[in-house]
Amino acid sequence: MKRRPEPPRPPKTAKPSTVRRQRLARDRRPPRPKRRTAIPKPSLRPPKTRPRPRQVGHIVDGNQASVLDLIDNLLNKGVMLNADLILALANVDLVYVRLSALLCAADRVMGRRADATRRRK
Amino acid sequence: MNMQWYVFALVDTPPNGRLGRGLKGPVRARPIAGAFAIVERRADVPPAELGSLRAHQAVVSRLATAAPAILPVRFGTLMEEDALEEALNERDEEIAEAFALVRHRAQFTWRRDQPSASRLPKTPTASGSPGGGAAYLQQAAKAANTPPPPVFSLLRDRLHVFVVRERFQPATNGMPDTLYQLIEKTAIDRYRAMADALTLRTAGVTVSGPWAPFAFAPELL
Numbered sequence: 001m002k003r004r005p006e007p008p009r010p011p012k013t014a015k016p017s018t019v020r021r022q023r024l025a026r027d028r029r030p031p032r033p034k035r036r037t038a039i040p041k042p043s044l045r046p047p048k049t050r051p052r053p054r055q056v057g058h059i060v061d062g063n064q065a066s067v068l069d070l071i072d073n074l075l076n077k078g079v080m081l082n083a084d085l086i087l088a089l090a091n092v093d094l095v096y097v098r099l100s101a102l103l104c105a106a107d108r109v110m111g112r113r114a115d116a117t118r119r120r121k
Numbered sequence: 122m123n124m125q126w127y128v129f130a131l132v133d134t135p136p137n138g139r140l141g142r143g144l145k146g147p148v149r150a151r152p153i154a155g156a157f158a159i160v161e162r163r164a165d166v167p168p169a170e171l172g173s174l175r176a177h178q179a180v181v182s183r184l185a186t187a188a189p190a191i192l193p194v195r196f197g198t199l200m201e202e203d204a205l206e207e208a209l210n211e212r213d214e215e216i217a218e219a220f221a222l223v224r225h226r227a228q229f230t231w232r233r234d235q236p237s238a239s240r241l242p243k244t245p246t247a248s249g250s251p252g253g254g255a256a257y258l259q260q261a262a263k264a265a266n267t268p269p270p271p272v273f274s275l276l277r278d279r280l281h282v283f284v285v286r287e288r289f290q291p292a293t294n295g296m297p298d299t300l301y302q303l304i305e306k307t308a309i310d311r312y313r314a315m316a317d318a319l320t321l322r323t324a325g326v327t328v329s330g331p332w333a334p335f336a337f338a339p340e341l342l
Contacts, residue, residue: 073335
């Protein structure tokens with residue numbers, strides 16, 4: 001059996017060709033047909049109008065805490081103030097005052113006071 | 122450095138196993154006054170930043186699902202052990218009462234999206250002060266006694282079967298009108314279904330939850 005002679009190869013020193021092989025016409029796929037746009041059939045019925053979604057509230061899951069929820073839940077209860085005050089004279093500490101104060105909404109404080117008064121009665 | 126306890130919440134029964142991480146370190150349960158304080162060792166009060174708030178909220182939410190009753194503590198409560206015991210001792214009854222209210226229950230929060238300027242209670246300002254701190258407090262208390270707006274009436278009518286306790290907080294300069302409802306955890310799914318339907322019918326309201334009962338926990342610390 002005779003072997004076909006191999007096609008001649010370019011010498012190793014030759015630069016690679018920059019010309020790309022063009023696809024033959026038979027390789028090309030025929031262009032896809034354009035989609036037909038649906039033409040609405042004439043109807044005697046009045047067209048159904050879908051009600052537009054109203055701008056309504058939404059339910060938020062507990063895991064997706066919004067900033068508003070965080071502030072409301074954690075900070076809206078009041079703020080705790082802690083302070084240490086030392087009055088000194090000539091590097092001698094004379095008076096030590098420890099201050100703990102709660103700043104919160106008046107209704108909460110007054111509500112508690114009212115409850116306590118009711119209990120006493 | 123003097124280390125203190127940063128308090129997240131009080132629980133009646135601590136969850137089994139590790140309590141996970143808090144803001145930086147591990148969270149522990151300290152038995153105090155017939156309850157357990159959920160605490161973390163810290164040297165200073167965390168800054169009131171979004172990251173810290175989220176981390177605090179995450180700890181409380183985790184506990185709320187695992188513990189039968191939880192009383193969240195306000196953000197930034199840092200105390201020494203003696204002060205913590207002093208604040209809670211001899212208040213067993215009050216704590217037990219508070220636990221009984223929130224046990225196996227969760228909070229949902231309704232907000233009115235855009236409170237109109239006319240409904241906003243007049244917040245006393247320093248410039249328009251009617252005279253002295255007493256008058257300021259009286260005016261603020263009067264503003265706090267504002268009845269709930271009509272938009273919440275439908276919600277209250279439809280949801281009253283689920284509601285164990287509710288609290289209305291009128292709008293202030295920063296926050297909208299808010300209605301807090303405390304419901305049984307077993308009713309959460311039914312409540313949410315109803316709430317979902319109501320939000321479609323009622324424009325301008327938002328509901329979020331379930332939360333730990335932040336609005337129903339007394340100021341213990």
